Amino acid sequence: MTLATRFAPSPTGALHLGSLVAALGSYLIIKRAGGEWHVRIDDLDTPRCVPGAAESILRALEQIGLHWDGPVVYQSDRAAAYQAALATLEARGALYPCACTRKEVARAAQRSGGAGLIYPGTCRNGLPPGRQGRALRVSTVGSAITLNDGAAGRIECRLNEEIGDFIVRRSDGLFAYHLACVVDDAEAGFSHIIRGRDLLACTPPQIHLQRLLDLPQPRYHHLPLALNAAGKKLSKQTHAPPIDPQHPVPAMVQALQLLGLDPPVTLTRTATSAGLIAWGLQALADAPMLTLGNGPSEDRPQHAWEP
CATH class of the missing domain: 3.40.50.620 (HUPs)
Structure with a gap:
């Protein structure tokens, strides 16, 4: 490389x-x-x-x-490249629609992590009755990340507990930073x-x-x-x-x-x-x-x- x-x-x-x-x-x-x-x-x-x-x-x-x-x-x-990546995530069962607004996430979140409020997974198992998906999130259940950063050293992160399911397409239709x-x-x-x-x-x-x-x-x-x-x-x-x-x-x-x-x-x-x-x-x-x-x-x- x-x-x-x-x-x-x-x-x-x-x-x-x-x-x-x-x-x-x-x-x-x-x-x-x-x-x-x-x-x-x-x-x-x-x-x-x-x-x-x-x-x-x-x-x-x-x-x-x-x-x-x-x-x-x-x-x-x-x-086009970002849309293709979303299609791959969807085909692999990693995506789900989320109906939550920022205010709703703020009310429901139990704590904050390194990236802000930790999403509690409200829509992970299906949208609440009468609600429509606004954004697309990626499930982080069971994902643990370990890396060795060149400056910060060894980092371990249990994604679901410390970051939460994160957005890859925003409610306004824009692709999110992580995905792009x-x-x-x-x-x-x-x-x-x-x-x-x-x-x-x-x-x-x-x-x-x-x-x-x-x-x-x-x-x-x-x-x-x-x-x-x-x-x-x-x-x-x-x-x-x-x-x-x-x-x-x-x-x-x-x-x-x-x-x-x-x-x-x-x-x-x-x-x-x-x-x-x-x-x-x-x-x-x-x-x-x-x-x-x-x-x-x-x-x-x-x-x-x-x-």
Whole structure:
């Protein structure tokens, strides 16, 4: 298998420090290993997509010097592949319609897990009388996932108890993130998924889908997050300021530091973005947590899911 990974931003706004950490981290790790770095635009959630944001992100990456391999893939062009995956799940008895609204799930859920409220399986054995299916869920009964993340260590997850049956087609008809992500990653043949720590809880459901669809399981590495002064993840929702692609060095220095790489002051005073990328590639030789090895030892403590 070719070494390859991807940076997959959602076009809900401009490139900011949080997304730069994911872009730069994934780029440095895969390029240091001699692999390919691809870009995919995850634009399925059309109500949240901002016109022109995808083009803005791509321009910023180019100006910074993070050049991708191959064509940019847009999830909005991939509906046929997602529909085919749904048909396979249905044929294998893994899908069921769900009539529950968000409010109903919130009232019925007994607890929260790493991905939010845990769906109690209300519609798993049939729709309530007089109700129609709004969304499609995948059953997780009896599914246990174990993986060794490149940064978080050994992870064990009993899906039904810790995540619950999750949605693969939303009530508005849009395909859900887990399904689209798994289908696209497999078709592209990515050997590694290198992304932000906030997506760690997405990994067990996605591995569950890979197994149901007979798709290969890539290795995973979840990078540190950029946080604001309140300790919240930097994102469009928390009003993260956009990166200035004309003057990206300060943001790139911050991103490198968040990745555990600390460029010397003598470099940062005169550095260009290209110079920082070159320095980062060389510095990875001394950063074992940012390599494509087998990840931390299997005897590390089990990861605790966080709501």
